[in-house]
Amino acid sequence: xxxxNPPAGVINATADSILSGPSFExxxxxxxxxxxxxxxxPQHPSTHGVLRVVLKLDGEVVTGAMPDVGYLHxxxxxxxxxxxxxxxxxxxxxxxxxxxxLNNWAYCLAVEQLLKVxxxxxxxxxxxxVGELNRIASHLVLIGTFGIDIGAFTPFLYAFGxxxxxxxxxxxQVSGARITYNYIRIGGVMADLPAGWxxxxxxxxxxxxxxxxxxxxxxxxxxxxxxxxxxxxxxSKESAVSYGVAGPNLRASGVPLDxxxxxxxxxxxxxxxxxxxxxxxxxFDRYLVRRNExxxxxxxxxxxxxxxxxxxxxxxxxxxxxxxxxxxxxAHIEGARGWLGVYLISDGSLQPYRMHVRAPSFxxxxxxxxxxxxxxxxxxxxxxxxxxxxxxEVDR
Amino acid sequence: xxxxxxxxxxxxRFGEAREVPLPDPKWLRPDAPQVKVPAExxxxxARYLKNELGFDLLDFLTAVDWLKENRFxxxxxxxxxxxxxSRLFLKADLPREGEPGLPSLAGLYKAADWQERExxxxxxxxxxxxxxxxxxxxxxxxxxxxLRKDYVHVPDKYDNGxxxxxxxxxxxxxxxx
Amino acid sequence: MGIVLExxxxxxxxxxxxxxxxxxxxxxxxxxxxxxxWPLTFGLxxxxxxxxxxxxxxxxxxxxxxxxxxxxxxxxxxxxxGTVTKKMAPAIERLYDQMPEPRFVISMGACANCGGPYYDSxxxxxxxxxxxxxxxxxxxxxxxxxxxxxxxxVLQKKIEDSFVAGSRVK
Numbered sequence: 001x002x003x004x005n006p007p008a009g010v011i012n013a014t015a016d017s018i019l020s021g022p023s024f025e026x027x028x029x030x031x032x033x034x035x036x037x038x039x040x041x042p043q044h045p046s047t048h049g050v051l052r053v054v055l056k057l058d059g060e061v062v063t064g065a066m067p068d069v070g071y072l073h074x075x076x077x078x079x080x081x082x083x084x085x086x087x088x089x090x091x092x093x094x095x096x097x098x099x100x101x102l103n104n105w106a107y108c109l110a111v112e113q114l115l116k117v118x119x120x121x122x123x124x125x126x127x128x129x130v131g132e133l134n135r136i137a138s139h140l141v142l143i144g145t146f147g148i149d150i151g152a153f154t155p156f157l158y159a160f161g162x163x164x165x166x167x168x169x170x171x172x173q174v175s176g177a178r179i180t181y182n183y184i185r186i187g188g189v190m191a192d193l194p195a196g197w198x199x200x201x202x203x204x205x206x207x208x209x210x211x212x213x214x215x216x217x218x219x220x221x222x223x224x225x226x227x228x229x230x231x232x233x234x235x236s237k238e239s240a241v242s243y244g245v246a247g248p249n250l251r252a253s254g255v256p257l258d259x260x261x262x263x264x265x266x267x268x269x270x271x272x273x274x275x276x277x278x279x280x281x282x283x284f285d286r287y288l289v290r291r292n293e294x295x296x297x298x299x300x301x302x303x304x305x306x307x308x309x310x311x312x313x314x315x316x317x318x319x320x321x322x323x324x325x326x327x328x329x330x331a332h333i334e335g336a337r338g339w340l341g342v343y344l345i346s347d348g349s350l351q352p353y354r355m356h357v358r359a360p361s362f363x364x365x366x367x368x369x370x371x372x373x374x375x376x377x378x379x380x381x382x383x384x385x386x387x388x389x390x391x392x393e394v395d396r
Numbered sequence: 397x398x399x400x401x402x403x404x405x406x407x408x409r410f411g412e413a414r415e416v417p418l419p420d421p422k423w424l425r426p427d428a429p430q431v432k433v434p435a436e437x438x439x440x441x442a443r444y445l446k447n448e449l450g451f452d453l454l455d456f457l458t459a460v461d462w463l464k465e466n467r468f469x470x471x472x473x474x475x476x477x478x479x480x481x482s483r484l485f486l487k488a489d490l491p492r493e494g495e496p497g498l499p500s501l502a503g504l505y506k507a508a509d510w511q512e513r514e515x516x517x518x519x520x521x522x523x524x525x526x527x528x529x530x531x532x533x534x535x536x537x538x539x540x541x542x543l544r545k546d547y548v549h550v551p552d553k554y555d556n557g558x559x560x561x562x563x564x565x566x567x568x569x570x571x572x573x
Numbered sequence: 574m575g576i577v578l579e580x581x582x583x584x585x586x587x588x589x590x591x592x593x594x595x596x597x598x599x600x601x602x603x604x605x606x607x608x609x610x611w612p613l614t615f616g617l618x619x620x621x622x623x624x625x626x627x628x629x630x631x632x633x634x635x636x637x638x639x640x641x642x643x644x645x646x647x648x649x650x651x652x653x654x655g656t657v658t659k660k661m662a663p664a665i666e667r668l669y670d671q672m673p674e675p676r677f678v679i680s681m682g683a684c685a686n687c688g689g690p691y692y693d694s695x696x697x698x699x700x701x702x703x704x705x706x707x708x709x710x711x712x713x714x715x716x717x718x719x720x721x722x723x724x725x726x727v728l729q730k731k732i733e734d735s736f737v738a739g740s741r742v743k
Contacts, residue, residue, distance in 0.1 A: 042661060042664050043613075043615050043645075043664065043668055045614045045643040048616075049616055049617065049618070049621065050616075050617060050661055069532060069533065070531075070532060070533035070534060070535070070658075070660055071658060071660050071661045071664070072617065072618055072655075072656060072658060072661070073533040073534065073658055073660065073696050074656055074658065074691045074694050074696060074697050075542060075691070075694040075695050075696045075697070077518070077543060078542050078543055078547075078694070078695065079691065079693065079694055082693065090690055091690060094618070094619055094690065097618065097619035097622055097715075098622065113424070113426070114424055141622070144629075156629065157629060157630040158630070160625060160626060160629035160630070161626075161629035161630025161631045161632075161633075162630060162631070164626075165626070165629075165631045168626075178623065178626075178715075178717060179619060179622055179623065179715060180619060180714065180715065239506070241452055241453055241477055242505055242506040242507065243506045243507050244453060244454050244455065244456075244505065244506075244507025246453070250477075255477055257477050257480060259480060262479075262480050262481070263480045263481045325422060325424060326419075326420065326422065326423055326424070327422075327423045327424025327425060328423075328424065328425055328426065329424065329425075329426055330426040330428075330473065330483075330485075332455070339455070341455065341456055341473075343456065343458060343471070343473075345460060346424075353460075354460050354461075356456070356458040356471075358455065358456035362510065362511075362514075363507060363510070363511075365510075366506070366507070366509060366510040370506075391618070392618050392619065395533055395658075396533075533696075534660070534696065535659075535660050542695045542696075547695075549695045552659070553703065554659050554662060554697075554698035554699060554703050554704075555698075555699055556688075556692075556699045
């Protein structure tokens with residue numbers, strides 16, 4: 001295929017087609033003489049995957065932005081209609097590959113609602129343990145990549161190369177995989193914790209606490225970092241709620257909303273932790289909320305390790321041919337990027353009739369077209385990095 | 397206000413609104429009230445929910461294709477930021493033939509903007525009053541709407557000629573869809 | 574490289590013992606190429622996270638001479654790290670065309686090899702080799718960073734065995 005002349009309909013990637021398309025005409029007025037279009041992505045080092053944003057610029061100031069997603073659309077919702085119930089867990093792993101445990105969890109909760117299975121207490125605690133560890137790993141990715149995006153390379157080496165690897169080792173030991181675990185199963189978890197795991201996890205908690213100070217020195221109190229992030233890309237409370245943003249991005253705007261606290265699922269009601277909150281809803285607050293959330297997750301892990309009961313790890317679920325009774329279920333949990341919901345319809349057969357994922361990244365990304373306006377091109381990268389999206393989940 | 401009162405209040409205000417009946421008596425359902433309204437009144441009801449009942453967060457919206465009953469079902473889930481435990485499902489039926497459409501909520505909840513585009517993309521349901529209804533995940537000119545149950549995938553040059561679905565041997569007792 | 578690749582073989586073949594010079598030139602050029610594989614900073618999906626882990630401190634890709642470049646014009650290796658969708662495939666083809674020769678492609682993970690868990694999806698290309706030629710395939714979903722290291726070692730071996738003065742390298 002000639003790259004300069006792609007067949008119609010395959011690539012809608014030229015700026016011209018966007019410009020003449022109905023969306024651009026309604027979304028943004030025509031270009032004036034001083035304006036130009038800048039195509040960012042789908043291959044761009046700081047779009048965190050294959051996101052494409054068409055920016056309308058006046059000099060260096062963004063006057064309009066049009067995110068174009070779908071470059072990683074894998075059709076998970078259709079595929080899940082053609083998979084057996086346990087097989088769908090594998091697909092949820094790859095939805096949001098930075099916190100696959102939480103995705104497993106949301107899906108399994110939905111199936112458990114239909115099956116009406118009691119999950120054993122030990123399994124619930126293990127879920128909390130691995131889920132919170134995975135949440136920390138996911139936030140560490142944000143700290144690392146956000147740093148790179150705005151020019152600080154060193155935090156990446158610490159976050160990605162040291163602490164996150166420790167978490168991946170811990171999760172590797174329980175599940176056998178580094179990032180796609182398939183560990184949380186319908187009715188419980190796949191396997192019990194290996195011997196000596198709880199001690200290792202306890203050691204990690206202590207280590208991570210000490211490391212947070214390093215991150216503070218590297219990023220949180222770094223004057224360049226502060227200049228690049230404070231007051232940049234403000235997302236107001238009203239806007240955030242209207243866009244349906246939930247999770248850390250909403251809390252950064254000052255709305256106290258955390259499902260773990262306000263509508264506890266699993267055993268979250270038993271833990272003592274605080275909700276990390278921001279004030280202004282700028283990039284720095286979005287970063288700080290995640291940094292503080294790591295601290296709270298460590299507290300939860302500590303308490304869960306202490307209270308970890310003995311017992312079974314899998315409820316009364318058939319070994320094969322899981323066939324939930326007909327009905328619909330909606331489970332939503334506090335994912336690392338916001339509310340992660342799974343809407344599931346069963347018709348009583350071995351395969352789901354319909355599965356819809358409320359993907360937090362997809363919903364947060366829609367905000368971009370509003371909050372990019374008025375900022376410089378260099379800030380686009382900072383704002384995009386602070387929203388913390390995973391393209392696998394945006395596109396599904 | 398408990399669930400029954402909530403449904404009653406909506407039904408009082410909108411005559412045609414009613415609680416969604418169970419398709420069969422054993423049908424399971426999330427622990428939240430479900431209200432069904434005629435498709436053309438969705439935006440009105442949503443405005444009422446937002447402004448007077450305090451459902452300020454549109455959690456998600458999606459569609460379900462009930463091929464056997466020859467209808468699409470739109471599913472909206474509303475919740476409150478102050479009280480995330482209270483949820484409300486709003487449903488509306490649409491015919492499968494022709495160009496099914498209903499009013500857009502994009503002016504009311506900005507969350508509906510992209511999610512309605514997704515439903516338009518994957519189901520082919522039109523939303524009247526949406527500012528720029530065009531495909532979001534697939535590209536312009538994609539043949540068909542893949543989440544419809546009667547969608548037939550036409551293999552192209554990037555495919556091996558494989559069909560959608562598990563091999564028949566993987567699903568026991570002839571339950572292959 | 575034009576002089577070495579085009580003129581040198583012609584001249585050397587006329588001189589007695591000229592093949593010796595060619596062999597030495599081969600060795601030198603191959604050595605230079607294999608020791609500085611510069612891949613494009615280009616992540617697609619889950620495998621990209623493992624690719625980033627491979628670049629980070631613990632696995633340290635730099636010790637193989639592998640340094641990521643943000644533009645295809647400076648890169649000579651394309652790591653396809655993740656699912657190639659039909660919407661993305663033309664863009665990948667274009668990126669490949671923008672890279673200068675000699676260029677190498679590593680297909681990382683089940684999705685890039687054959688579609689992987691999405692083998693029956695309506696929107697996923699069943700392998701990146703439907704779009705561009707591939708030098709090294711890595712199995713795994715996703716492959717661990719060590720597997721990516723191994724792929725680079727395999728690629729280095731492949732480069733080492735190639736004849737520059739012939740017509741092997743493309």
